[in-house]
Amino acid sequence: MDSADRVSHLDCLSPIARSDGSTMSHEGGSVMVMAVFSSLFVIAIVIGFLASSWKRSDLSKLNEWGLAGRRFGIVLSWFLMGGDLYTAYTFIAVPALVFGVGALGFFGVAYATIAFPLLFLIFPRLWEVAHRHGYVTASEYVRGRFGNRWLALAVGVTGILATMPYIALQLVGTQVVFGAVGFVGSGWLTYLPLIISFVLLAGFSAMSGLRASAFIAILKGVLIFATVIVAIIVIPGQLGGYGAIFAKIPPQNILLAAPTAENWGSFSSFSSLALGSAFALFLYPHAVTGLLSSASGRVIEQNSIVQPVFNILLWFLSIFGFAAVAAGVGTDPAFADGFKQYGPSYALLALFVKYFPDWFVGVAFAAIAIGALVPASVMAIGSANIITRDIWGEFVHSGTAEAREQKEASIAKVFALLMVAAALIFVVAIPLQYVIQFQLLGGIWVIQTFPAVAMSLFVRRWLTGRGLLVGWLVGMISGTWMVASLGFTASVYPLHIFGITIPCYIAFASFVLNLAVAVVLTPLFRAGESGRDETGIADYAAQAAE
Template sequence: MTGLDVPALLGFAAVLVLASALAVTARWFRRADVLPTPTEWALAGRRFGTVTTWFLMGGTIYTAYTFLAVPGVVYAQGAIGFFALPYTVIVYPLAFWLLPRLWREARDVGAVTIADVVRVRYDSPGLALAVALTGILVTMPYVALQLLGIRTVLVVLGVYPAGVVGDLLLALVFAVLAVATYRNGLRAAAVIAFFKGVLVFAAIVVVVVLLGDPADVFGEAERRAGGPQDVVAGVDGGVVTTHLGPGLSSAYVSLAVGSALALLVYPHVLTAAFAARGEGVLRRNSMALLGWTAVLGLFALLGVAAHGMGIVAGEGRAELAVPMLVERLMPGWAAGLVFGALAIGALVPASVMSVAAAMLFTRNVYVEYVNPNTTPKAQNGIARVVSLLVKFGALSFAVLLPAQDTINLQLLGGVWVLQTFAAVALGPVGRLLTAPGLLAGWAVGMLSGTLLVTTGGFSAVVVIGGLQVYAALVALAANLVVAVAVSALVDRARRSG
């Protein structure tokens, strides 16, 4: 953050302009004369093969903010930040089992959204509405978080001043994405995802090579700490461990497991999965997506490398550590290309998220409760407008709210979306749970999860029985207990009646 770096800015702008051009012209990459239907706009006609799905799902799951926040947590708090790695390993065996089943169920009933699947599976508009509204609710701060990722890069470039000028610049960067998604739906995200994947993989390889011998990097971090092995200096002058401290194991494991379960029921992840050509595509990707986890692991290690390089991001600004490290290692133009890769890393998930939220509103709120006779063409038109509203709503979040408030809302979003797990993911296992039971469990989980997080000062981890546990898992446990109990009562009432 040493002021405006013109070569870096030019490199950044070149990447962004090329990505924008690809997104706006996405429909030309595979032209087809098809009717404008929700399946075409939101799922690209379910025609994506293995390679396209790999880039799209990887680009959707591994967001720009992830590549900045994970090493930022490692930089600021130490080993607890590495929980993101086991969770993205745990999730894929679950995805191998779950996603093909959900894809088949969605195709068989003509579903576009996961709430469509729940609506047909349980014959319950109310439960489908709960799933849809939860999906919309958790998506808004998630899109806003991608904007914070772009803003972080702009700050390091020295082109994000405080006030209206900076906010207008952020809006301009995001505006092209809004137009591209409006025109081309999921295809816009898929085209950018190819570009993102190539740039992100190339960027991390170059950065790691420039860092040199990992032993020297960790050794320098230890030397700067002036303490025992496996520690580095914290951003506040204290000490951050690179191994788990006593009592953190339960927090680490529960964060990994809870995050893995939540990831599988996020609307944007399921939207990307539903666009696949078939079940085999999803099974192959459930194994191949581990390549993205390897990249995330390398980014996480940059949090330690930043200490070794003497990077001082400042208290509360740990997400700046990686961009500042890149700026230190590379000439301006090359750093600009890496910053551009991080910026377009935000555009892919933001695009898919807005498509997912728009379809949830259109199909499961508007068509279900306002106008059931809405034609497929009209549904497309409504969804396109709503996708714009989602993006501008998220922009308002990023501009008007302090960054920490957006992060807190996203933290709550992870707790909330996990409360749809029973309705979404347990259906393929069996039909023992009823719609009234699932709805009651969802309500209890939403309330208890919100209270656990907010009364604990917006902490994702709460103390239960002397153990530190992810709040979302505690709420899910309450959710399942209520769902099972109410379902049993409903079944008994039906049999006796």
């Protein structure tokens, strides 16, 4: 994709074409789409601003603004985590991947399934330690655990770097929907709806903090479930049932190609993508922020049990990628302009336009667009928490702890606004392929923090701060080098081991190397380890004893 194919060129999508040759013009059908879409979007924004009144407290404190006072029960936590992890880009990209490559695209369902047992095992313990010591971020926990500010800085900066393109991709997903709805223009006006919506996002994030994200997540969840449940019934019915859908898919796209003795092919690609993505999922700052806002470690355990309900939606969204193939939207002249500009990312939107009335298209598009507000808000808040506690508070602020606490929330709000602004610049100034490349690197980078954040909760003698820092550096360099060697176009690298070619997700391969280096270096660094561990055995045992 070159710069001419950037997602910012939206003019071709107005009016929206239907497969029967009609259009949703601004004077006709799209008026209904735009009205429904706009109404629901405005409701979401209003909810964001009103959320500050929930259990009123002092939002000038970082714990209240950035973690909602750690008071979210199972219902709010479930909606927040679902809205946080299942993003607008997910709802567009997952069916697009299946539409484009077939069975390999289902790795998203597999990795989400693997991730929730990890959530149950690991993160209630992190919550307990963070609650006892007042930690707001994972990197703050790492500094307390190892007494190593440089390792903590590495973990924090990695999270921010991984999050920036992630926010940008939420904007990309929203921009695709805005274009499909009919909010178009030329020149800088192309970006006006996007800029307005995310200025408002920055506003309610600064005013209400994490409370806004949680309450908008409820609206998002209701809309997404309603949309997908209706689509599960209508779309297969229009295509003759699920059997008829799969019958129209080329056989080589339905199943992974069988591995050979010389090349494990898509089997190792699928497995490593699922494992690596699962290990990385809850390390992103927005995921950690959502988890630490829970009222207890028990809430996180309960959430890990019921959260996979969202994964059922992801499964059907993946099948919709096949449904788009069966419906022939990719070769339908009515949708040619949309696919020319967006490629496979247009598949799901075209499917809804083809089979649903205008008012329901408005609901579906609003669900996807609102789906960007929740994660983008939490991403900005989570990154701002890191900058405030682990960079500004640790390396810049020189006053007392009391003085720092009084300024933290104000500093965090400023940085949250800057994160949203930077993401907008990403979308406006950088071609889409580069944003996607940065996101590809984000998953590879953030998994390098797994030993320091997750494994350190269970092992106390196998790892040292300096060993983890060197391992992190090796993982970052090796992962980035592998992506660069592929021209930043793929995330699966062909490893050649004992004459066997093993295609492997770069994040997983570099993580294994990172961990091996950290473990090997631990005995060498153990004697000179000077950092003091603020945490104690009782901190970890308390959660296990619940």
